[in-house]
Amino acid sequence: MDKKIKHTIDYISQQVGKDNGFSTPQNYFEKVEETINTSVFIDSLPKNKPFNTPHGYFDTIETRIQSELAIEQPKESKVISLRKRILQYVPVAAAASVLLFIGINYFNTQKITFEDITITDIESWYENGYGDIDNSELATTLNTSELEEDIFASISDETLEDYLSSVDTPTLINEIQQ
Numbered sequence: 001m002d003k004k005i006k007h008t009i010d011y012i013s014q015q016v017g018k019d020n021g022f023s024t025p026q027n028y029f030e031k032v033e034e035t036i037n038t039s040v041f042i043d044s045l046p047k048n049k050p051f052n053t054p055h056g057y058f059d060t061i062e063t064r065i066q067s068e069l070a071i072e073q074p075k076e077s078k079v080i081s082l083r084k085r086i087l088q089y090v091p092v093a094a095a096a097s098v099l100l101f102i103g104i105n106y107f108n109t110q111k112i113t114f115e116d117i118t119i120t121d122i123e124s125w126y127e128n129g130y131g132d133i134d135n136s137e138l139a140t141t142l143n144t145s146e147l148e149e150d151i152f153a154s155i156s157d158e159t160l161e162d163y164l165s166s167v168d169t170p171t172l173i174n175e176i177q178q
Contacts (some may be wrong), residue, residue: 125131164172 126133
């Protein structure tokens with residue numbers, strides 16, 4: 001046991017005297033067929049054949065099958081028209097669409113007034129080109145009595161400075177030139 005380790009597989013096999021843990025009896029595979037044939041199970045089976053075919057059955061089977069198939073009339077397959085089915089649902093879909101349209105308009109009672117329109121909506125409307133107005137039309141709509149000198153005097157320098165610093169310089173130049 002100088003170089004052998006006690007728990008190796010080779011060491012255990014030498015001590016036990018087996019090559020591996022599983023073994024079969026001597027000449028097992030040569031005699032297995034004889035053992036099965038001589039078993040009690042084989043002897044207890046009946047000797048006669050339980051299933052028999054009539055005499056000449058396989059000689060005439062082909063002609064009988066062909067004669068049966070020739071007698072049968074081919075069934076006509078039923079074709080369901082998709083067009084008819086769709087045309088049945090067209091009036092229902094049209095009626096549902098009309099009812100939906102009436103229902104939406106009836107229950108949508110929200111009225112839009114001028115108070116609901118914001119200044120940004122009006123500005124975007126004019127910027128997108130939906131409204132064309134000349135300076136002369138704009139001048140006629142403004143009431144000059146409302147524009148007084150006191151309004152401009154009431155604006156503080158800080159407010160004016162904040163406005164000018166928040167406005168983009170090219171935009172300011174474009175406004176001055178127009």
